Amino acid sequence: MKILVTGKNGQVVTSLVEAAAYMDDIELIAVGRPDFDLADPPSVRQTILAVKPEIVVSAAAYTAVDRAEDERNLAYAVNVTGAAAVAEAAAVLRVPIIHLSTDYVFSGTDPYPYLEDDEAEPKTVYGYTKLRSERAVASVNPRHIILRTSWVYSPFGANFVRTMLRIAAERDSIGVVSDQWGNPTSALDLAAAILLVATHPARHYSGIYHLAGTGETNWSGFARHIFDVSRALGGPFADVEDIRSSDYRTRAKRPANSCLSTDKFERVFGWRAPSWQASVETVVRRIIDRDYPNYSPQPRDGQEV
Template sequence: MRLAVTGRDGQVAASLVESARGEVEVVAVGRPSLDLARPDTVFSALEAARPDIIVSAAAYTAVDQAEDEKDLAFTVNAAGAGKVAETAARMGVPVIHLSTDYVFDGAKDSAYVETDITAPLSVYGASKLAGEQAVAAANPHHLILRTAWVYSPFGKNFVRTMLRLAAARDEISVVADQWGNPTSALDIADAILHAAAVLSRDKGNAFGVYHLAASGETNWSGFARHILDTSRALGGPHARIRDIATADYPTKARRPANSRLSSAKFMAAFGWVAPDWRESAAVVVGRIVADHPVPGR
């Protein structure tokens, strides 16, 4: 089975390439040959990859910057995503599209399920929701996977930021009133490979919208403490975490106070159980500290 994943430098794309196993081949397709800001590049780039399934992972992810670049965010996350799904349909293959917890407003007091009403607070969230709609309209053979708080050993993400800051500071202020499921891109890749194998065997009724996030929940400051406690145990950098409120750390884009996602539907459909976030975070921290040792503080 051959998977083409959009976004050569993205966290999920890098994780998929690393995680490919057995008879699965993963080909990452990205700029300049495929550029979602230029949707006309999509078909030829993906056609050349000759995939059995397309994983639509590339996206505009600068949440605050999107408030000033609405047109670009919608071009990439909506029009571009729709073109990827349309290309998959033209080629007669399914598309697995990654979306976000930011399609919700965070007002619910429990974990979101797939049937909950969407109400994004930000341009980024709205553009990703528009992308979901474009994907569903372009290709009935779609899996839309909403995930949350993604991190990995690759690229820019919260784990790497905390380790970098801890190497330079004694104390870091982190928001404590936003809750969610920190989700490793390595786990997302494993789940996608598992789902792709199921789809290759059974092309029946598995298509639709699913939530895919780690088991367990925490807030950003709790996530930060676990990252740095793990780092300290491994001889890496450490700093104190000071809890602050969202109001104390103003950003251009509003974030949902509750980003928790229930992955029960995905687990039931594909038989894949998400690891606990603490276990997965420890794996990623261990890799980063081993690859980039920094004297502990």
Template sequence: MRLVVTGREGQVAASLLEAGQGRAGLEIIAIGRPELDLARPDTVIDAIVAAQPDMVVSAAAYTAVDQAEDEPDLAFAVNATGAGKVAQAAARLGVPVIHLSTDYVFDGSKDSAYVETDATAPLGVYGASKLAGEQAVAAANPRHLILRTAWVYSPFGRNFVKTMLRLAADRDEIAVVADQWGNPTSALDIADAILHAAAMLHGDKRFGAFGIYHLVGTGETNWSGFARHILDTSQAFDGPWARVRDIATMDYPTKARRPASSRLSSAKFASTFGWTAPEWRQSTEKVVRRLLIGGTRLAVTA
């Protein structure tokens, strides 16, 4: 199976490339700028068609949540128009598309975990652009899996885990928001889930359960709880540590509003594909340990 992934630098793309190494019968190709540039939709279809995939993973996106408030046209060009072109290219080839979306399509007002049938109501440009992308993907290719995920971290790129470790190396105390709740999700786990689902789709040409799915780490926490676990794990491996001081969202103003509770239920994905993410603390420990110890040593001691 040849899997083409959009984007080369993103956390999910990097995790997929790593996860695919050494897997018999699997070839993963990442394509990105300048050959494929979602901000230039005219580049998308030709780049994907040329790669001749058996399946497409639409992972590239505009992810600067606050900056999107100042760049709505660019955010929508990449996350909506560009995503639609990716799905259109897959449809032209007659293959499925697996598209990554976000918990930010919700406003965070629900007092329990969101399910796929809950009404969407994004609070900002980023969430609105990703929701428009979902709609464009679904319209362009009926054979789609739209995977909403959240609070993504990994050994790659920029993310909350890396930020906490960096800040802890420079200060004794870190103020972290304690009134926003969600599901920390490792991109390594997302990659594993995508490959699991892709194998099912590839092996079952009559698969009929296309649509929207939630895919997040098992369990929930707030940002300060996430930070404490990251830093306590770091301390256990002789890495940097700092005290975490709880603050309210109003004490840390940002240009874009965030949902107060964007917890997602992954029960539908688990039921359909027989795959459940590890508990979020377990996956966090794996990434922190890898960042501190290094990939080679981790492979030996894991």
């Protein structure tokens, strides 16, 4: 099966390329700038029609949540107009599209894990453009599967896990927000699930699904587990101080609740992500093996480590 995935350097794309390399029946082609640019719809159409994939994975997006508040036109062009161009090209070829979306389509104010048919009420420009992208994709390609996810991390690129380990290598204590909750989601797990969907008979159906790590935590609990795992492996660690969202202001307001129910995905595709703790251990181990193989922590408070 020939799969085209949009983007070249993102966490999910990198994980997909890695996973597909071990599958003899999958030819995965990642496309990105400068030849393929979501802000340039003609380049999108030309590239996809030339490749002639059997399925398209729409993974590339404008994801700079804070910067989007000031770059609304660019965020819209990439996330809405660009995504629609991807879906339309797939429709011309009469092939399905798997489109990645986000928990930011919700307000984040409800106290329970969000279901697929809960009211979408984005509070940020990024969330608004991703919601519009969902609707644009669905309107131009009836064979669509939209996957919403949250709190993505991996051994690659910029993400919370790598940031925490980098800061811990420099500081003894880190303040981390404790009043925002979600499902930490490994891009490695996302890649496995996307490839399952791509080769599953249900890919011919249309609909929205939530796909995220199993289990809930807040950012400070997430950080503590990262450091527990890293310390056990001889990597960087730090003490975590709980802080409030109001103590860490950002240009775009973050959802207080990013938790997603993944029951629908499990019912249809028969797959559920591992516990978020187990997936964090896998990713932290890979990061330490690559980035901190000879890490030697400094003594703290006059004590031996």
